[in-house]
Amino acid sequence: MxxxxxxxxxxxxxxxxxxxxxxxxxxxxxxxxxxxxxxxxxxxxxxxxxxxxxxxxxxxxxxxxxxxxxxxxxxxxxxxxxxxxxxxxxxxxxxxxxxxxxxxxxxxxxxxxxxxxxxxxxxxxxxxxxxxxxxxxxxxxxxxxxxxxxxxGHGLAGRVHTDPIDLSPTARTVLNTLNLGLIDETAARRLEMSLRTYRRHIADLMTRLGVRSRFQIGVRAAQLGLLDEPRE
CATH class of the missing domain: 3.30.870.10 (Endonuclease Chain A)
Structure with missing residues (x-):
């Protein structure tokens, strides 16, 4: 051995x-x-x-x-x-x-x-x-x-299947705002919510997506197709 x-x-x-x-x-x-x-x-x-x-x-x-x-x-x-x-x-x-x-x-x-x-x-x-x-x-x-x-080889896209993650409209809005790279204060004002509430939504997204950082939220959301398509 x-x-x-x-x-x-x-x-x-x-x-x-x-x-x-x-x-x-x-x-x-x-x-x-x-x-x-x-x-x-x-x-x-x-x-x-x-x-x-x-x-x-x-x-x-x-x-x-x-x-x-x-x-x-x-x-x-x-x-x-x-x-x-x-x-x-x-x-x-x-x-x-x-x-x-x-x-x-x-x-x-x-x-x-x-x-x-x-x-x-x-x-x-x-x-x-x-x-x-x-x-x-x-x-x-x-x-x-x-x-x-x-x-x-090829990436995981199309090779793995996961249970769909159902995000609330507010969580989806926070996710897409986070993807814009805005600072927290600006993002919270844009969404008309307090800074504490905005950051709580981000923490909830980390938990739902099983990641540890904001960057990883974007990567994981893209893999799952949760991000809105960019507007022309």
Whole structure:
């Protein structure tokens, strides 16, 4: 079984390829490794494992990486997208994750900072396996292939389905005013409401849309088609 972190990240082997078991705490080991990303993480999942912890831990760790300002690229197959809860994906997209879906064949792989990678088998494998890769030449090839696959993919639009969000006329007006980029005082005067009420509506929108900032409100609203079309 893969050793506990931080030994795998900071210790030996400095280079090479190591095979480890998917039994036991494999999911926790791999997602613990994710926490050591310094700049970027590329996660490509074509054929997932059956573990429910795999989905739950992946969601938590990606959220943590985004909150820490890391660059995150996520590549999924249509089959994997079908078993995922789409709400976390849309939230991660609004937080800055770059998410693509592709019909092209690719392998399950996680690459951190182009210095370490994990390859693993998916559900239905006769002999489950996972490899920890720290061989520079192999890492370069894996990273290049993963990015080419990611670039060949498409965004989430049209691929995910969410329950419609029904906004009140006032909330929709606040949303569109917020999208104009007006300062709060100007926006509140335009809508003939107090500054406190205007800001309360913004807080409510964050809650309804599952985001953490005003910028993310606009991104998420655009994804859901909640913004009015610009007038000619």
């Amino acid at each position: 893969m050793q506990r972190q931080p030994t795998v990240v900071t210790g030996q082997p400095a280079t090479g390829i190591v095979r480890f078991s998917q039994d036991g705490h494999w999911d926790q080991d791999v997602h613990h490794l994710l926490r050591y990303a310094r700049r970027e993480a590329v996660v490509a999942v074509s054929n997932p494992t059956h573990s429910t912890d795999h989905l739950r831990l992946g969601q938590v760790v990606v959220d943590d990486l985004l909150a820490a300002g890391k660059e995150v690229r996520l590549l999924y197959s249509p089959d994997y997208l079908e078993i995922r809860d789409h709400q976390p994906l849309l939230r991660q997209s609004s937080l800055g994750a770059q998410i693509r879906v592709t019909d092209n064949d690719f392998h399950n792989v996680l690459i951190l900072d182009r210095t370490v990678a994990v390859l693993w088998s998916g559900a239905g494998a006769d002999h489950p396996y996972a490899y920890l890769v720290r061989e520079p030449a192999v890492l370069r090839a894996l990273h290049q292939f993963a990015l080419l696959s990611w670039q060949s």
